[in-house]
Amino acid sequence: MLMRCPNCNSRDIGKIGSNQFYCWECFVEFNVVGDQVKLFQVEEDGSLSSFDDLFSEIPQVGTV
Incomplete structure (x- = not known):
């Protein structure tokens, strides 16, 4: 199975750990665990920021 990046759809990814990719x-x-990504x-300092945190405050379309 050839994996693609869930962000840009590129195939230029590398495995950096168990279920972890770059x-x-x-x-x-x-990270890929089951069907969750x-x-x-x-x-810049090497730390990771979750994209979930970036988009957690965006309201859903159609909600009032």
């Missing part, structure tokens, strides 16, 4: 096109790290931005 995309060389958009420079994100992601978690995206992380790699900060």
